[in-house]
Amino acid sequence: MFRTSWACRTCLYRLPRQVVWRQLRFQSTTSAGNISPALIARARSMTSEHSQLSKQLADAFESKTAKKIGELTPVVSALKDWDKANESLRELKTLIDDPSTDKELRDLATEDIEQSKGQLSRASQILASSLIPKHPFADLPCFLEVRPGIGGGEAAIFAGDLVKMFQAYCSKNGLNVAILKLETADGTSNLSLSGAGLTEAILEIDSPGAYGIFSCEAGVHRVQRVPATETKGRTHTSAASVIVLPSFPANGSEELDFNDPNSDFFVDPKDVRVDVMRASGAGGQHVNKTESAVRLTHIPTNTVAASQEQRSQARNKEQAWTMLRARIAQARREAREEEMVRLRRSVVGVAKTGRQDKIRTYNWNQQRVTDHRSGLSVHDLDDVIEGGDTLEKVMASVRAWMVDQEILGLVAEVESQK
Amino acid sequence: MPRISPSALRQARAISPLLPQLLRPCRELQSAQNELRWLREHAVKVASTKQWPQWHSYLQVLCRKRGKGVPLQYLLGSEYFGDLEIICKPGVLIPRPETAASVTFLVERLTEKGHQLPGELRVLDLCTGTGCIPLLFRHEFSRRSSTRLRLMGVDISRAAVELALQNQGRLETPPRVYTAFSFHQADVLSPNLSNPSASCPPLFEVLNDQGHMQWDILISNPPYISPQSFFRDTARSVRNFEPHLALVPPSSPIVPDEEKGDPFYPRLLEIAEKLNVKVVLFEVADLQQADRVAEMAQRGGIWKGIEIWRDEPSAPSHQNETGHVQFPTLGRGNGRSVFCWRDAAKSWLGAAARAA
Structure with missing residues (x-):
């Protein structure tokens, strides 16, 4: 081999790369056997807050406090379980380490210790997931948008398959689904009649909690199969993108209810400073100012509304209030829309609809569905495509994975605060 | 008074040739623009009813008058007092927004939740002028409470009583909420002090004629400016x-200058005692006068609680504004009114009485 007069350097460098981990598929699930001390500290502080609030509630009932307690209770009970598991494990360990323990007891303890370890890891997982604040939109209905990605006609057909899959899933799980928009490549709006596949579909899943169920579906779904359009029997890889967005309740007449704290238009009068332009100096009978301007400042957002159109100060105040309410409502709506845009971008970035950014692969040749986030592979592809229990299994695994990710994020956040 | 800068005048002229003369009474461009807009609206309205041939010539006349200092309210014929539009005419004092704030605050205090009011509330307003105080009291009170009202306004000036009656007619509401509402001409100060308008009957004579010698609430915005301060x-x-009559009280030359604005208050307190009044609210010029009036009331010995209210009594009071006054002081701004109540009115004022 060394007799070769020369060897291409580039080829030499490339040589080791051929063995690169091509066949390996990583799983990203974490086994949360051990829980970060930062999280434990957080749970402890929440528990002390809980007991404090309980005392307050015993003195005087207040719905806000009661709600807060309701939010904290899962953490408290999870921490109690974790403490218990920890305690029993420690007892067993001391029993084993103690030289005075007789052999029979020690054997029993060794048997039990495995069980306790399992209990502890389960308790840790429950504790960690109870610490995650619930997603603010989890209870809302959602919109599901499906569009074909790379792969031309095959991608369009696969996108249509996905829409059918989601529809079937919804009907099997008792969720109300409505088609808001459905466009096929040949212009018909009926998916089952069209052979050309889909260009865009928007489904509205009008059941509370739908966003929590479907948020794990957002991303690029990849398909590997011999398409119907293929004449030479080659396997193609195509993709379709799914976007999941929360659907906010329609703000119709209820928007105008200023006293409803959930309304966009609700402004707490306590948060507003009223400035009336009054005569400086003596005032009263001494002067006769005609100024009737009123300025309102919403202190938390620093929003200002002023009116000086009318001669009547009372009317100016009314006008200023109307303006202030509209401005604050507008700002709130904008913030919400910004959050939507952020969600949309995080789901499908501008250049992130390629095959390599997939979240899940549907492989027809192997009858396999693999989710690349949870690492779960199932081999009942037909049931998945029909929206059956296997799809639910895959989705559940992804939801568990998302919880794990949240825990990791939470740990990072808590530790960075220190 | 500082001179208006030529640049401000130039700026005003660039907006409208009528604006510079309005700048003289208004001092600020923004408020001059507001006044010009209101005057224009008024001129157009008057011209449309054929009282004047051309609206812009009328506007020029109005602006010239305003530039000489005629109050805008006399030119437009009205002023807003709380929610009410009150007719104003030369010869009668224009209602001030601070008075409206005090009256509204008084009504709010009386109608707070859980307060026990008598079956009928009798309200007497002395030196009523345009009648704005009883009119606003009725307007605000009937919105919040179903207690019946008996209202009376008294003024020494014939023109004022006529205007008050005119305002009452314009703002008439169904008589469900009050049993009686009247305005009378009477002299509040006699017989204590001699005054030039001897043609006017004294207050007690009028009240006796009407048969109402018992009142619950006495409100007054008397003349309170000393000649020096005027x-x-x-x-x-x-x-x-x-009107000078509505601003400066008659005073004897022997009292010190700063107390020449006070002569109405001892007389008002005396009237309150005679009429068995439970709650009084007097408007005053500033914190010093408020202090003097509150001390007079304290010397009387019949008042259970004495408070001083500022321009905006409902606003949270600043810590740094209280201090040198020995009476509880509420709100924000200049000292504006003195509020006293008797033991009998404790249940009307509820929480306020408990705090004092």
């Missing part, structure tokens, strides 16, 4: 165009 502190449009 020449020194009042605005030109007030000094030159509003």
Whole structure:
């Protein structure tokens, strides 16, 4: 081999790369056997807050406090379980380490210790997931948008398959689904009649909690199969993108209810400073100012509304209030829309609809569905495509994975605060 | 008074040729623009009813008058007092927004939740002028409470009583909420002090004629500016165009200058005692006068609680504004009114009485 007069350097460098981990598929699930001390500290502080609030509630009932307690209770009970598991494990360990323990007891303890370890890891997982604040939109209905990605006609057909899959899933799980928009490549709006596949579909899943169920579906779904359009029997890889967005309740007449704290238009009068332009100096009978301007400042957002159109100060105040309410409502709506845009971008970035950014692969040749986030592979592809229990299994695994990710994020956040 | 800078005048002229003369009474461009807009609206309205041939010539006349200092309210014929539009005419004092704030605050205090009011509330307003105080009291009170009202306004000036009656007619509401509402001409100060308008009957004579010698609430915005302060502190449009009678009380030359604004208050307190009044609210010029009036009331010995209210009594009071006054002081701004109540009115005022 060394007799070769020369060897291409580039080829030499490339040589080791051929063995690169091509066949390996990583799983990203974490086994949360051990829980970060930062999280434990957080749970402890929440528990002390809980007991404090309980005392307050015993003195005087207040719905806000009661709600807060309701939010904290899962953490408290999870921490109690974790403490218990920890305690029993420690007892067993001391029993084993103690030289005075007789052999029979020690054997029993060794048997039990495995069980306790399992209990502890389960308790840790429950504790960690109870610490995650619930997603603010989890209870809302959602919109599901499906569009074909790379792969031309095959991608369009696969996108249509996905829409059918989601529809079937919804009907099997008792969720109300409505088609808001459905466009096929040949212009018909009926998916089952069209052979050309889909260009865009928007489904509205009008059941509370739908966003929590479907948020794990957002991303690029990849398909590997011999398409119907293929004449030479080659396997193609195509993709379709799914976007999941929360659907906010329609703000119709209820928007105008200023006293409803959930309304966009609700402004707490306590948060507003009223400035009336009054005569400086003596005032009263001494002067006769005609100024009737009123300025309102919403202190938390620093929003200002002023009116000086009318001669009547009372009317100016009314006008200023109307303006202030509209401005604050507008700002709130904008913030919400910004959050939507952020969600949309995080789901499908501008250049992130390629095959390599997939979240899940549907492989027809192997009858396999693999989710690349949870690492779960199932081999009942037909049931998945029909929206059956296997799809639910895959989705559940992804939801568990998302919880794990949240825990990791939470740990990072808590530790960075220190 | 500082001169208006030529640049401000130039700026005003660039917006409208009528604006510079309005700048003289208004001092600020923004408020001059507001006044010009209101005057224009008024001129167009008057011209449309054929009282004047051309609206812009009428607007020029109005602006010229306003530039000389005639109060805007006399030109437009009305002023807003709380929610109400009150007719104003030369010869009668223009209602001030601070008075409206005090009256509204009084009504709010009386109608707070859980307060026990008598079956009928009798309200007497002395030196009523345009009648704005009883009118606003009725308007605000009937919105919040179903207690019946008996209202009376008294003024020494014939023109004022006529205008008050006119305002009452314009703002008439169904008589469900009050049993009686009247305005009378009477002299509040006699027989204690001699005054030039001897043609006017004394207050007690009028009340006796009407058969109402018992009242629950006494409100008054009497003349309270001392002659010295009248020449020194009042605005030109007030000094030159509003009635001297409504601003400066008659006073004897022997009292010190700063107390020459006070002669109405001892008399008002005396009237309150005679009429068995439970709650009084007097408007005053500033914190010093408020202090003097509150001390007079304290010397009387019949008042259970004495408070001083500022321009905006409902606003949270600043810590740094209280201090040198020995009475509880509420709100924000200049000292504006003195509020006293008797033991019998404790249940009307509820929480306020408990705090004091």
